[in-house]
Amino acid sequence: xxxxxxLKRSAAxxxxxxxxxxxxxxxxxxxxxxxxxxxxVYHTTxxxxxxxxxxxxxxxxxxxxxxxxxxxxxxxxxxxxNKHWDTTATKEKxxxxxxxxxxxxxxxxxxxxxxxxxKLKHEKVGKYEEMLSLARQWSTEIRQIDADVxxxxxxxxxxxxxxxxxxxxxxxxxxxxxxxxxxxxxCQGMSVLAGLLLLYMDEEEAFWGLSVLLADKKYSMHxxxxxxxxxxxxxIEHHDKIxxxxxxxxxxxxxxxxxxxxxxxxxWFFVVFQERTPVSLGLRIWDIFLLEGDRILSxxxxxxxxxxxxxxxxxxxxxxxxNYLQIKLEKDFxxxxxxxxxxxxxxxxxxKRSKLDYPGPPLPHEIPRQPFGTFKEPTFxxxxxxxxxxxxEAQQLMRESVVQRRxxxxxxxxxxxxxATPTEMAMANNCGANSSLGGSKFSFxxxxxxxxxxxxxxxxxxxxxxxxxxxxxxxVFSSATRSQALDNSLDTQSNVSVGSSGSGGLPTPRASSHxxxxxxxxxxxxxxxxxxxxxxxxxxxTLPRSLETNKIRIKVDPDQTPIVESLKPFVLESPELExxxxxx
Amino acid sequence: xxxxxxxxxxxAQRPNGTQGKICQxxxxxxxxxxxxxxxxxxxxxxxxxxxxxxSTIGAAFLTQTVCLDETTVKFEIWDTAGQERYHSLAPMYxxxxxxxxxxxxxxxxxxxxxxxxxxxxxxxxxSPSIVIALAGNKADLxxxxxxxxxEAQAYAEENGLxxxxxxxxxxxxxxxxxxxxxxxxxxxxxxxxxxxxxQGRRLVESEGQKPATGNCCK
Numbered sequence: 152x153x154x155x156x157x158l159k160r161s162a163a164x165x166x167x168x169x170x171x172x173x174x175x176x177x178x179x180x181x182x183x184x185x186x187x188x189x190x191x192v193y194h195t196t197x198x199x200x201x202x203x204x205x206x207x208x209x210x211x212x213x214x215x216x217x218x219x220x221x222x223x224x225x226x227x228x229x230x231x232x233n234k235h236w237d238t239t240a241t242k243e244k245x246x247x248x249x250x251x252x253x254x255x256x257x258x259x260x261x262x263x264x265x266x267x268x269x270k271l272k273h274e275k276v277g278k279y280e281e282m283l284s285l286a287r288q289w290s291t292e293i294r295q296i297d298a299d300v301x302x303x304x305x306x307x308x309x310x311x312x313x314x315x316x317x318x319x320x321x322x323x324x325x326x327x328x329x330x331x332x333x334x335x336x337x338c339q340g341m342s343v344l345a346g347l348l349l350l351y352m353d354e355e356e357a358f359w360g361l362s363v364l365l366a367d368k369k370y371s372m373h374x375x376x377x378x379x380x381x382x383x384x385x386x387i388e389h390h391d392k393i394x395x396x397x398x399x400x401x402x403x404x405x406x407x408x409x410x411x412x413x414x415x416x417x418x419w420f421f422v423v424f425q426e427r428t429p430v431s432l433g434l435r436i437w438d439i440f441l442l443e444g445d446r447i448l449s450x451x452x453x454x455x456x457x458x459x460x461x462x463x464x465x466x467x468x469x470x471x472x473x474n475y476l477q478i479k480l481e482k483d484f485x486x487x488x489x490x491x492x493x494x495x496x497x498x499x500x501x502x503k504r505s506k507l508d509y510p511g512p513p514l515p516h517e518i519p520r521q522p523f524g525t526f527k528e529p530t531f532x533x534x535x536x537x538x539x540x541x542x543x544e545a546q547q548l549m550r551e552s553v554v555q556r557r558x559x560x561x562x563x564x565x566x567x568x569x570x571a572t573p574t575e576m577a578m579a580n581n582c583g584a585n586s587s588l589g590g591s592k593f594s595f596x597x598x599x600x601x602x603x604x605x606x607x608x609x610x611x612x613x614x615x616x617x618x619x620x621x622x623x624x625x626x627v628f629s630s631a632t633r634s635q636a637l638d639n640s641l642d643t644q645s646n647v648s649v650g651s652s653g654s655g656g657l658p659t660p661r662a663s664s665h666x667x668x669x670x671x672x673x674x675x676x677x678x679x680x681x682x683x684x685x686x687x688x689x690x691x692x693t694l695p696r697s698l699e700t701n702k703i704r705i706k707v708d709p710d711q712t713p714i715v716e717s718l719k720p721f722v723l724e725s726p727e728l729e730x731x732x733x734x735x
Numbered sequence: 736x737x738x739x740x741x742x743x744x745x746x747a748q749r750p751n752g753t754q755g756k757i758c759q760x761x762x763x764x765x766x767x768x769x770x771x772x773x774x775x776x777x778x779x780x781x782x783x784x785x786x787x788x789x790s791t792i793g794a795a796f797l798t799q800t801v802c803l804d805e806t807t808v809k810f811e812i813w814d815t816a817g818q819e820r821y822h823s824l825a826p827m828y829x830x831x832x833x834x835x836x837x838x839x840x841x842x843x844x845x846x847x848x849x850x851x852x853x854x855x856x857x858x859x860x861x862s863p864s865i866v867i868a869l870a871g872n873k874a875d876l877x878x879x880x881x882x883x884x885x886e887a888q889a890y891a892e893e894n895g896l897x898x899x900x901x902x903x904x905x906x907x908x909x910x911x912x913x914x915x916x917x918x919x920x921x922x923x924x925x926x927x928x929x930x931x932x933x934q935g936r937r938l939v940e941s942e943g944q945k946p947a948t949g950n951c952c953k
Contacts, residue, residue, distance in 0.1 A: 295818055298769035298790070305787035339768070339818045340792045378820060413824070417793035426789060469811070473796040536845065546823035553827045 259351035265441040286326040291533040292337035299342040320354040338376035343422040369444035374517025379545025389510035415476040766838035767846040768817030771872040774903035808917040842879040868897035875902040
């Protein structure tokens with residue numbers, strides 16, 4: 152540009168600005184919305200980008216100022232730590248600091264590190280684009296993804312506008328992932344994960360982040376989202392165990408009101424407390440989740456229930472519980488974030504002491520079976536989006552276990568109410584555990600419940616609980632009980648805790664506490680089963696011989712089996728029952 | 736339009752002060768994803784409409800009470816997730832239900848097809864006496880309509896369903912469809928028993944309803 156042109160340009164600029172002022176606000180003035188104070192979005196958007204209905208306070212209160220200062224101090228420390236990431240000093244401090252909360256400006260970087268995204272991205276250059284272009288041609292999940300992207304985090308400034316940059320990214324990430332992991336494809340809930348990751352990273356990073364969350368054993372969310380939700384069952388049952396042990400009164404109240412844990416905990420687990428806790432707390436929970444993995448879910452669920460026990464105990468209906476746990480807590484958790492996180496830490500210790508801190512590693516059917524990113528042409532049915540008429544086997548299992556868990560609760564409730572001598576009541580709190588296993592074919596047997604409800608004492612059923620090492624001869628059991636026993640034999644972690652459930656029952660005989668190990672057999676021995684209709688699969692319904700003599704003989708072959716842990720004879724009120732151990 | 740009087744939640748007090756019968760019914764909402772199930776409930780229970788109603792993951796439970804002549808009807812509403820993968824959880828909600836609203840979106844033919852399969856499933860699996868209503872939602876989007884009113888109405892008649900086109904956004908027919916269901920539900924001693932026959936029975940028990948409360952009227 153020569154001198155003359157430069158001068159001309161300056162003059163034009165001056166004239167244009169003058170004319171704006173000369174025109175004022177009238178005569179076709181062009182004013183961008185953000186230039187006016189009425190641009191409300193500035194006043195209603197919080198520091199995380201979420202838009203509120205009302206204007207936010209202009210000034211910070213004392214507490215906020217304090218927190219702000221603390222965060223500024225932490226930023227310095229994190230800055231230093233971030234520069235020296237692979238040092239022992241970082242390793243030592245990281246956990247402590249993450250529990251205190253990752254400063255928001257570092258969140259993206261740290262989440263990417265915790266998820267190991269950078270490495271994956273380098274290892275699989277081009278894979279994301281490849282999956283995305285496959286999705287354009289083949290993905291059968293597009294309609295559902297579109298329906299969910301259109302409503303996910305619409306109160307966030309980045310997702311506010313339809314087809315905004317981030318909304319498009321969310322769509323592309325989910326579409327690409329539906330091809331990368333065709334076993335899961337897309338399941339409702341995943342839009343939350345993608346949406347949240349995208350607030351802190353770019354599209355390809357979010358894709359790999361999502362992939363780690365589903366596939367990595369530390370998080371293994373694949374098991375939550377895959378057909379039949381196998382992992383959900385396991386985590387729900389674990390949660391119930393914790394509730395029965397630590398919050399028995401609350402658990403009973405929830406049961407009484409028909410509040411199955413799946414109602415409130417499903418979403419907690421599927422989206423790791425997003426949209427059920429306030430934004431800032433939700434992010435703190437995610438900081439810890441990304442550090443520790445899925446083992447943290449049970450502790451957080453327990454913490455929420457524990458902290459709100461008092462309020463929940465005043466409630467009398469399912470309606471109130473749902474409203475409180477699903478809506479109220481998101482608006483106002485009632486405690487500040489630090490208090491909640493401190494309580495979570497204490498909960499972890501509490502659960503550890505009772506060996507209930509971890510529901511265990513993923514079971515075989517919870518982890519991906521097919522290699523990722525290998526293309527398989529979808530079937531015609533899924534291409535045209537036709538629904539299956541029948542449940543898949545995995546869905547069937549899920550369904551049965553849910554129904555069965557409800558049944559168990561009702562049986563317990565009725566026993567409590569109808570039994571004059573509650574001491575005789577002993578019921579496994581974990582009967583439902585069996586169906587969480589892939590091969591399990593156990594289904595709830597109607598005759599048991601019917602018998603139960605027919606007479607007030609029909610539900611008096613005791614169980615003997617003991618543990619021996621594997622290959623015990625279970626043939627002494629009636630076929631009816633055997634299916635339960637066998638299924639439960641695979642339940643490595645169950646802990647019968649009737650004594651602590653507040654039922655006032657006689658403590659169930661049980662083996663000395665043991666480390667969960669895969670070869671424990673748990674045996675339930677009923678007596679006095681009411682005569683009922685035949686089983687649907689026509690199994691012989693004779694009572695075990697042992698009941699006649701009140702003896703059970705367990706044969707253990709020393710060639711194959713290690714020591715029997717603890718097998719004391721024990722006596723139930725009536726009829727008496729004796730366990731004998733026959734060592735060759 | 737039917738005149739609807741909403742009672743205060745949880746009370747059996749009628750507006751004019753007389754105490755009527757209280758009936759309690761379990762109602763479940765079913766239908767394809769994003770047809771407006773949660774929005775219908777939100778409109779009916781809270782009188783609100785959210786432009787971007789978040790997707791239901793799992794299920795939600797709400798209650799609303801309506802007054803009908805001498806009877807107060809309390810609906811226990813189960814709102815379910817629409818995606819097929821969550822289908823396996825649905826029986827937990829619809830078994831033992833005395834009423835169901837199957838929802839489709841009038842601007843989407845597939846959702847209507849899906850509604851018909853839900854109806855089939857209910858007829859096969861749910862309590863034989865279940866009252867089923869078909870709701871063609873998003874009726875405010877008339878210019879995008881693909882499912883004709885007559886088509887749906889004919890289907891509903893064939894299958895003995897209540898039918899209305901609704902709009903959670905404008906509130907059109909929302910109270911009305913619930914009220915129509917309330918009217919159709921039996922409100923005598925036998926009412927609850929009907930749902931305890933056949934498949935529904937065990938679950939009625941499992942819902943924690945003892946015979947006395949399983950019946951709708953006290």
